[in-house]
Amino acid sequence: MGMFYSVYCKKCGYRNYLNHGHGFLYGETYSKAMNDGKEGKLGEEIKNFLLMNPEGIIDVEFRIAQCQKCGEYASVKALNMYVPDETTPKCNKKIVFPDEIGYYYKLYKEFPHKCKKCNGIMKLVPKINDYNLKCPNCGDVILECRDEMSWS
Ligand SMILES: [Zn+2]
Numbered sequence: 001m002g003m004f005y006s007v008y009c010k011k012c013g014y015r016n017y018l019n020h021g022h023g024f025l026y027g028e029t030y031s032k033a034m035n036d037g038k039e040g041k042l043g044e045e046i047k048n049f050l051l052m053n054p055e056g057i058i059d060v061e062f063r064i065a066q067c068q069k070c071g072e073y074a075s076v077k078a079l080n081m082y083v084p085d086e087t088t089p090k091c092n093k094k095i096v097f098p099d100e101i102g103y104y105y106k107l108y109k110e111f112p113h114k115c116k117k118c119n120g121i122m123k124l125v126p127k128i129n130d131y132n133l134k135c136p137n138c139g140d141v142i143l144e145c146r147d148e149m150s151w152s
């Protein structure tokens with residue numbers, strides 16, 4: 001299930017819209033991303049990863065990322081790379097769902113997201129509900145966060 005949030009700073013008026021999770025077309029998104037990945041559309045790193053790890057997968061869920069340099073937030077496809085571990089069922093599944101990634105796969109490498117504003121490195125933010133997002137402009141001011149809707 002996916003969530004759509006709007007965040008707002010009372011002090012400076014900063015506003016941003018952020019997605020978390022995935023929509024009901026997850027299977028389609030996943031297959032497309034895996035194909036794009038193999039074709040190099042998601043960058044050399046993912047292309048090489050999928051080439052070297054035929055059983056490797058990528059996480060295509062939307063996450064909220066924060067720039068380590070300027071503090072800006074953005075919704076990004078996680079694109080972290082995972083490989084099977086000992087617990088992974090041996091079957092040729094076409095689609096691996098996010099729950100299964102958590103159970104059966106181990107993180108191989110985090111995808112390096114770049115900030116569109118300053119080109120800094122972005123880090124994925126854990127669940128937005130458990131996390132107070134701070135305004136990129138005002139620093140310490142906590143953004144107001146509203147659930148706009150769920151897209152399931
Ligand atoms: Zn602000």
Ligand SMILES: [Zn+2]
Pocket residue numbers: 067068069070071072115116117118119120
């Ligand atoms: Zn930045």
